[in-house]
Amino acid sequence: MSAQMDELIAQFQNFQSKVRQAEARFAGVGDMQERIARLEATATSPDGTVTVTAGAGGTITGLRLTAGATRVEAGQLAATIMDTIRRAVAGAAQQQAGIVDETFGDAFGVDVSAQVREAQAAAFGTAAAEPASEPQPRQPSRPARRPAAEDDDDFGQGPILRRS
Numbered sequence: 273m274s275a276q277m278d279e280l281i282a283q284f285q286n287f288q289s290k291v292r293q294a295e296a297r298f299a300g301v302g303d304m305q306e307r308i309a310r311l312e313a314t315a316t317s318p319d320g321t322v323t324v325t326a327g328a329g330g331t332i333t334g335l336r337l338t339a340g341a342t343r344v345e346a347g348q349l350a351a352t353i354m355d356t357i358r359r360a361v362a363g364a365a366q367q368q369a370g371i372v373d374e375t376f377g378d379a380f381g382v383d384v385s386a387q388v389r390e391a392q393a394a395a396f397g398t399a400a401a402e403p404a405s406e407p408q409p410r411q412p413s414r415p416a417r418r419p420a421a422e423d424d425d426d427f428g429q430g431p432i433l434r435r436s
Contacts, residue, residue: 297376300375301375303375304371304372304374304375307371308328308368308371308372309327309328311327311328311364311367311368311371312325312326312327312333312364313325313326313327313360313361313362313363313364313366313367314326314334314360314363315356315357315359315360315363316356317352317353317355317356319340319352320338320340321337321338321340321341321344321349321352322335322336322337322338322341322349322352322353322356323335323336323356324336324353324356324357324359324360325360326357326360326361326363326364327364328364328368329364329368330361330364330365332357332360332361335353358396362392362396365388365392366385366388366389366392368388369384369385369387369388370385372384373385
């Protein structure tokens with residue numbers, strides 16, 4: 273019985289050690305949240321007429337237009353603003369991922385920064401290693417596809433009117 277008790281004690285001590293490791297890793301969560309709440313990324317359009325600042329979660333916290341922006345055709349100005357917003361938000365997302373990586377390091381075997389860069393590359397058609405502050409090529413926009421119509425023979429208990 274002593275061998276079994278020793279085994280149980282060893283297992284319990286191992287469990288306690290893992291709990292202490294988890295507590296140590298999560299101790300920095302409050303600091304991480306504060307750093308994320310304070311982060312800012314600023315992007316300026318290549319022509320210098322538009323500057324956008326984005327915060328945590330992609331929140332736009334600032335938009336500045338120079339006097340030269342009023343001399344640009346409205347459609348071009350809108351495209352410049354949208355591109356600059358996208359780059360500022362991408363920069364904020366990369367900063368946020370970097371803060372998460374610094375806090376948790378290799379704890380979970382996930383490189384959040386690399387995943388964000390890859391997702392941005394897929395979404396924007398850019399190279400994964402390309403910094404968000406550099407001008408990005410514009411992708412042609414696609415018209416939104418309407419969802420496929422539901423089966424007309426559906427006699428379920430749902431509403432009889434469809435939403436479009």
